[in-house]
Amino acid sequence: MQRTDFGKMACSIARTLDVIGEPWSPLVLRDVWVGVTRFEQLQADLGISRKVLTERLNHLVEQGVLERRPYDRRPRYEYVLTEKGTELVDLLMVMTGWGDKWLAGEAGPPVLYRHHACGEIGNPELRCTHCGNPMHATDVDLLPGPGAAG
């Protein structure tokens, strides 16, 4: 085996990594989210190799995370988030929150979120869909689900 295939593991983390776990993919997603949607823009903004950018975009399109869409009568394309991709942004927001807290240092966070509902600057927090209380690593027990292996 060359590079291990995470997609076949009975684990939603591994499967998710199969979609956006390759190097650069989360940053491509971030850029598309904030409006950097074209090949040339992405390549220039990220400093990524054109070859790898092509591979990542194709993979994200295949996985249904991005849609490749013409924006001109010339052969010009932009990449936009699908619903599946938009929901992946939750992941980016949590990554941002953690990075802001643990890695930003003196300078502080590079980007802030203003929440439409309240107009305030803030970060997202994980809360239980049932009771609305915080739901972090230490607040849950893990149980085997219907899709468990063996």
Add this chain to the structure above:
Amino acid sequence: MQRTDFGKMACSIARTLDVIGEPWSPLVLRDVWVGVTRFEQLQADLGISRKVLTERLNHLVEQGVLERRPYDRRPRYEYVLTEKGTELVDLLMVMTGWGDKWLAGEAGPPVLYRHHACGEIGNPELRCTHCGNPMHATDVDLLPGPGAAG
């Protein structure tokens, strides 16, 4: 340049990827979280190359996400989550939620979370720390923060 260094970018996503973005790292973290904490156990459970496992564990320890701790008078060690690492599990939980929804298929989720506070099975959702309302990709504006580049 060989492999691009994400750690120096002015982006908390890129910086977080520098810590856990390498292949296998999130799965190592998951295993440690659920109690697979020793070298041999991790190697067997993941099917990862021993060489790469060594590299990942060292990196995660250097980054302060895991702590390497003796558990015997013989030279035996286990890896445990630090506070910094425990907070990273938020990321794993969100990955799990997305994977459950979009990739689990017929079989359903392999793992379920039971929330201590309410005793129910459920998934975490992102909510604003200020107002408590849902906070997803489409609910925020992005603003430059104090650590923004140039």
Add this chain to the structure above:
DNA sequence: CAATTGGGGTTCCCTGAAGGAACTTCAACT
């Protein structure tokens, strides 16, 4: 209407990282 421009890729070579198996070390147990 030939030449230019620019977006969106492909192709090529080189190096570095992942896979995998064999080997090493060290303390305790037999």
Add this chain to the structure above:
DNA sequence: AGTTGAAGTTCCTTCAGGGAACCCCAATTG
């Protein structure tokens, strides 16, 4: 003294990322 088992290390092969050059196509320009 020999064996065991955890925890790595070493070595070789193959594959993926970096980087630069090249290609294709439609519209605009001279």
